[in-house]
Amino acid sequence: MEDKVLRKLFLGFIHIHILHHAKEKPIFGVWMLEELKEHGYNISSGTLYPILHSMEEDGLLWKEEKNVDGKIRKYYSTTAKGVEILTEARNKAYELFKEIKE
Ligand SMILES: [Zn+2]
Numbered sequence: 001m002e003d004k005v006l007r008k009l010f011l012g013f014i015h016i017h018i019l020h021h022a023k024e025k026p027i028f029g030v031w032m033l034e035e036l037k038e039h040g041y042n043i044s045s046g047t048l049y050p051i052l053h054s055m056e057e058d059g060l061l062w063k064e065e066k067n068v069d070g071k072i073r074k075y076y077s078t079t080a081k082g083v084e085i086l087t088e089a090r091n092k093a094y095e096l097f098k099e100i101k102e
Contacts, residue, residue, distance in 0.1 A: 014041060014051065016093070019078050019086040022061055026075035052076055060085060 014036065021027050021035060033048055052074075055061045060082035064075045078086065 010041060011051070014043065014048075015055065016086065016089045018051070018055065018076075019060060019082050019089075022076050023078040023083060023086065026064065026077045028073050028075050055082070 017036065017039070018027070018032060021032065027035075029045060029048055029052065032052075033043065033045060036043060036048075052061065056063050056076065059079055061076040062079050064077070065072050066075055067073075
């Protein structure tokens with residue numbers, strides 16, 4: 001992720017990926033880090049948590065705190081606005097990938 005253009009692209013993908021999973025079920029930070037790792041994105045919690053915060057501030061995610069074994073864990077779900085963004089991003093990405101895949 002040293003290259004600036006690649007980094008921006010990856011960060012965009014990460015946002016979309018978060019919207020996708022948080023739409024299916026509420027997600028929490030550590031789970032999302034593992035999920036991203038499986039897709040080959042090794043990002044730190046120091047990168048992920050600010051993304052989750054800003055997405056919540058932008059109204060794309062909503063947060064719910066749950067007590068898990070005596071610890072408060074923050075769960076995020078995609079809002080209606082987030083679903084709209086996800087749909088638009090999916091269409092835009094598909095249109096672009098059709099062209100550049102070769
Ligand atoms: Zn995934």
